[in-house]
Amino acid sequence: MTLRTLLLLGCLFVTSAHAVDLGAVASAKPLFKAAMDDPDNVATGVLSGSIAQRTRAQFPGTGAIRMEARVLRRFKQGGCARFALRMIPDALPEGAPRDMTLGMNWCLDGSIPQEGKEAAR
Numbered sequence: 001m002t003l004r005t006l007l008l009l010g011c012l013f014v015t016s017a018h019a020v021d022l023g024a025v026a027s028a029k030p031l032f033k034a035a036m037d038d039p040d041n042v043a044t045g046v047l048s049g050s051i052a053q054r055t056r057a058q059f060p061g062t063g064a065i066r067m068e069a070r071v072l073r074r075f076k077q078g079g080c081a082r083f084a085l086r087m088i089p090d091a092l093p094e095g096a097p098r099d100m101t102l103g104m105n106w107c108l109d110g111s112i113p114q115e116g117k118e119a120a121r
Contacts, residue, residue, distance in 0.1 A: 019068065024048040028085050031069035032106050036081060041071035047087070055087065058100075063091030072103070075115040079108035 020034045025045040034043035047055060047065040055065055066088040073082040083106055088099045105113045 019044045035069040035071050044068045059089040065089050075113045080113035
C-alpha cells in the first residue's frame with residue numbers, strides 16, 4: 001500500500017466520525033442527551049459558566065475546556081447508558097496532562113440507572 005493510499009484512508013476515517021457539536025454547554029447533561037440521540041453515539045461541546053470555572057481550576061491552563069460525551073453501553077432501563085466523558089483543556093503548558101476521561105452511568109431523566117449500581121460501589 002502506498003503512502004498516498006494510506007493518507008486517503010486516514011482522511012476517510014477521520015471525516016467519517018460525525019459528532020454532534022452543541023457549542024457552549026453549562027454542564028455535561030446536554031452532551032449526554034445529544035449522544036443518546038446521535039447515530040454515532042457522540043456529542044461535543046465547550047464547557048461554560050460556573051462549572052467551567054471550577055473545572056478549569058483542576059488544570060494548569062487557562063483556555064477553554066472542550067468536552068466529548070460518548071455512549072459506551074446502553075442499559076436495559078430505557079434512556080439510560082454508560083458514558084465516557086472526556087474533558088480536553090486548551091492552552092496547556094508543555095508537559096501538562098492533555099485530557100481527563102470519566103466514566104458515568106446516567107439516565108435522560110437525571111436519575112442513576114438501576115443496572116450498573118453495583119459496579120459503581
